[in-house]
Amino acid sequence: MEMEMEARKRLGSRLRTLREGEGYKLAEFSERLGIDPSGLSRMERGERGIDTLFLRRAADVLGVGLDAFFPATEPRVVLARDGGGGDERMNEAIEWTKDLHRDLELVARFGGDPAV
Numbered sequence: 001m002e003m004e005m006e007a008r009k010r011l012g013s014r015l016r017t018l019r020e021g022e023g024y025k026l027a028e029f030s031e032r033l034g035i036d037p038s039g040l041s042r043m044e045r046g047e048r049g050i051d052t053l054f055l056r057r058a059a060d061v062l063g064v065g066l067d068a069f070f071p072a073t074e075p076r077v078v079l080a081r082d083g084g085g086g087d088e089r090m091n092e093a094i095e096w097t098k099d100l101h102r103d104l105e106l107v108a109r110f111g112g113d114p115a116v
Contacts, residue, residue: 009046014069016044018062032061052110056103065099066106 019029030040033054042048052066059066 005046008049011050011069012044012046015050015058018058018064018068019044022062024061029061033057052107065102067099067102070106 019026024032026040026044027037030037033040034057035054039048043050043054055066055069059068062068
């Protein structure tokens, strides 16, 4: 049970850090997410759990992937390309694919239907 509380606190703290980093006040951010400010405050303090659907909405509002809420546990792969004309579109496709892969892994790890 203590590990769960620590995980909630870390996740809540990360949510607060990302929210504040984007300049959102608690009331404004909670309104954007359709949640009561006191509920959001409890999430950020680790007193209330955060489900994956809420986390997905928060990530969308913040403009980040779900992985932004979790520490990196696996090495990152850096891709090198020759700088040709199609690289920008290729970079966007690669980033989109990596984000999708991470999101699906998180859904699988925390339960839920990835088709939702």
